Amino acid sequence: MRTLLLAALLAAASQASAFCGFYVAKADATLFNDRSEIILVRDGERTILTMSNDFKGDVKDFALVVPVPAVLKREDIKVVQRHVFDALDAYSAPRLVEYYDENPCMQWRFAEAQMDEVLAAPTTLNHIREEKEAMAKGVTIEARYTVGEYDILILSATESVGLKDWLIGNGYRIPQTAHEVLDPYIKSNLKFFVVKVNLQELKASGFSTLRPIQIRFDSHKFMLPIRLGMANSKGSQDMIVHAFTRTGRVECVNYRTVKPPTDRNIPLFVKERFGPFYRDLFARAHRREGRNAVFLEYAWTVTPSFNGMKCDPCVGPPPMPREFAEAGADWGPQGGNTFYTRLHVRYARDRFPQDLVFQVTPNTEHFQARYILTHPAQGDLSCTAGQDYLEELYYRRGRELEELSALTGWDIEKRKGYVDEVKGKMSPERRKGLSAPLFPNLPKGPSGPMLIALVAAAMLLFTELAYRRNALSRAPLTS
Amino acid sequence: MRILRALHHFLRSDARHFQIAFLQGFLAYGVLALGWDAEWPRYAVLVATCLLVQTLFIRWKGLPWHTLKSALVTGSGMSLLLKSDSLAVLAMGAAIAIGSKFFLRVDGKHVFNPGNLGIGAAVLLTGDAWVSPGQWGSGPVLAFLLGAAGCMVVLRVGRIDTSLAFLATYAALEFARQVLYLGWEPEVWLHRMTNGALLLFTFFMITDPMTTPKAQGARIGWSMAIGILAFVLGTAWWINATPIWSLLIISAATPALDRLWKGRRFTWTPGAPLTPATTNNR
Incomplete structure (x- = not known):
């Protein structure tokens, strides 16, 4: 009998991070802009956006520009603890589940996110000069705050060239292509949330890393301005969105x-390489979907209760009510249901x-992205039932390898020992009766269904045209 | 070859045959190629409810049985657009869709596109249903597939004017806003225009010959109004799936347009005698 017991190795894909806005450096520091994590809470017209910061560079070079639909007030801006992201990530990440053909046992392991050490150094701002220059360039400094270790400006602009000049004049290195992207945002009446690190505050706070920034605003617009983030990044970027609503899933409207494939049985040796496994699985799924889809990695009702949150199966310690509150997903005193959607773009x-x-x-x-390991039965398996079991196990492992190859594209030729080791435990007569498990060659190129649809459409069109010509030459159409 | 010819002859005998074949084909494409959840019970409930309600009215009003095809078109179209966790909500939407053809009538013609009204009612009345405009994605291949299939049906029922007037109006306004005013690259506009849900709407929903105005001029104006309203709703209020809401609102004006501009009444079966029973019911 199979017993489900334990769970959890989390995809440790945490690397560098980026915001949905873009980093601009004051010097030619090398910037990493590959992966960002955000928490997106939507309640009616209200949006609470928390942006995690995993900036890898000298903090005095750190700068961030995010288009926002409103001029934010001081109380709309908050600095939150990084552990909120860690807790959410640990809870909702794609997971590995282990089944045992026999004795159950338990094991937990978590991936730890890398924290970057940053150094503090003093800086000053010449406010008056800044504002004068801003006015001259059609840029208005709508508000100026210091929140936690950050100096924040809310800018509005009348034209992109002025904004670009102002940012450059104030020491921000703007990517050349950013200019084109700024224009549509200005015309859409968006404001610019501009952040730099206040090195004195950072030193005084005693934190060694930059903490996530949280902003809240009311707007019809429920969107993330990713175009800005693409301005200084050549390749692709990853973004994890932890979305919370009262009603249900968050989904993308324009993509x-x-x-991702889920509930798949995969070989035992993947346990040691679950991070790379999911990374390759994701890359493959991303390509298969035409590189323009948003992936749902987790969707669950997570209404907080006094004992923490309920989950089934629990693969990590569920986030606690205070973590929801920190993320902005606590709905205030009136409470209510909370639905958690994790999206990976x-x-x-x-x-x-x-x-x-x-x-x-x-x-x-x-929904959860879940992959299943099944440990073989242990002990003496020489009885008939045991030999039957081994035969079944032999074929099952063949299927697991095929699945692995189909999911990740890994070369499984080298892994045939995984199947053959079962053979070793079988009696010689049994071994003779086995047929080799199939190792398929993977199809390459455009997806099959797409081709079929195209061919079908072309054929229909062709018959239609042919018929039309025939029919026209014989009798007039009635339709 | 003979079988193909026979099949083709069958398809051509009634434009609805094409419609049903394409709508079912899109559903299969969505499930097989686009990875939609194969929610067969939901599709089954929508189609079955449409057919059942239509059957009741056929028995009650003595209508011809071929009107069941129209109910199948409605059910298939709703399967592609309407989503809900609750089967009861879907059944309600489908029942309202078909029921509206018999209860919301002016001058012997039903006012609302049944599928459109069914979707609107399910989403607005229950709050437990939704439309996923993103489920098709966007792309030139998709646009070609939907467009080609759509043209085959729409040309046959003579409503290409409706599709083109709507699409041209909406596309022009979007182009003016996104590219000329905001300054996005034309690519952004193209991405919006090749959205599968928009094209499905353009060729398979707005073109229903039973609920479009009868006179061509009125029809073109009506389609343009839908395009304009869809654009305004999306731009000013950031509402999603605006063509669906726009059609619902503008459809209320159809009877007035029909009174002002007379036109020939549409019939699905061109050879059949024009009796109220064959003309009125889609």
């Missing part, structure tokens, strides 16, 4: 929201021309 300029637009749906169907 497809799809699911890998975007690049060529396949994501539009900013991401979302909608909240009443869809409460649960």
Whole structure:
């Protein structure tokens, strides 16, 4: 009998991070802009956006520009603890589940996110000079705050060249292509949330890393301005969105929201390489979907309760009510249901021309990206039933290898020992009766269904045209 | 070859045959190629409810049985657009869709596109249903598939004017806003225009010959109004799936347009005698 017991190795894909806005450096520091994590809470017209910061560079070079739909007030801006992201990530990441053909046992392991050490150094701002220059360039400094270790400006601009000049004049290195992207945002009446690190505050705070920034605003617009982030990044970037609503799933309106393959049985040796496994699986799924889809990695009702949150199966310690509160997903004193959607977007300029637009749906169907390991039975298996079991195990492992190859594209030729080791435990007569498990060659090129659809459409069109010509030459059409 | 010819002859005998074949084909494409959840019970409930309600009215009003095809078109179209976790909500939407053809009538013609009204009612009345405009994605191949299939049906029922007037108006306004005013690259506009849900709407929903105005001039104006309203709703209020809402609102004006500009009444079966029973019911 199989017993499900333990769970959890989390995909440790955490690398560098980026915001949905873009980093601009004051010097030619090398910038990493590959992966960002955000928490997106949507309640009616209200959006609470928390941006995680994993900036790898000298903090005095750190700068961030995010288009926002409103002039934010001081109380709309907050600095939150990084552990909120870690807790959410650990809870919702694609997971590995282990089944045992026999004795159950338990094991937990978590991936730890890398924290970057940053150094503090003093800086000063010449406010008056800044404002004068700003006015001259059609840039208005709508507000100026210091929140935690950050100096924040809310800018509005009348034209992109002025804004670009102002940012350059104030020591920000703007990517050349950013200019074209700024224009549509200015005309859409967006403001610019500009952040730099206040080195004195950072030193005084005692934190060695930059903490996530949280902003809240009311707007019809439920979107993420990813185009700006693409301005200083050549390749593709990854973004994880932890979205919370009262009603149900968040889905993308202008791109497809799809699911990665889930509930697949994979070989035992993947346990040691689950991070690379999921990374390759994701890359493959991303390509298969045409590199322009948003992936749903987790969807679950997570209404907080006094004992923490309920989950089934629990693969990590569920986030606690205080973590929801920190993320802005606590709905205040009136409470209510909370639905958690984890989206993973890998975007690049060529396949994501539009900013991401979302909608909240009443869809409460649960989903998790889950991969299954099954440990073989232990002990003496020489009886007939045991030999039957081994035969079944032999073929099952063949299927697991095929699955692995189909999911990740890994070369499984070298892994045949995984199947053959079962053979060793079988009696010689049994071994003779086995047929070799099949190792398929993977199809390459465009997806099959797409081709079929195209061919079918072309054939229909062709018959239609042929018929039309025939029919016209014989009798007039009635339709 | 003979079988193909026979099949083709069958398809050509009624434009609805094409419609049903394409809508079912799109559903299969969505499930097989685009990785939609194969929610067969939901599709089954939508189609079955449409057919059942239509059957009731056929028995009650003595209508011809071929009107079941129209109900199948409605059910198939709704399967592609309407989503809900609750089967009861879907059944309600489908029942309202078909029911509206018999209860919301002016001058012997139903006012609303049944599928459109069914979707609107399910989303607005229950709050437990939704439309996923992103489920098709965007792309030139998709645009070609939907466009080609759509043209085959729409040309046959003589409503290409509706599709083109709507699409041209909406595309022109979007181009003016996105490219000329905001300054996005034309690519952004193209991405919006090749959205599968928009094209499905353009060729398979707005073109319903039973609920479009009868006179061609009125029809073109009506389609343009839908395009304009869809653009305004999306731009000013950031509403999603605006063509669906726009059609619902503008459809209320159809009876007035029909009174002002007379036109020939549409019939699905061109050879059949024009009786109220064959003309009125889609």
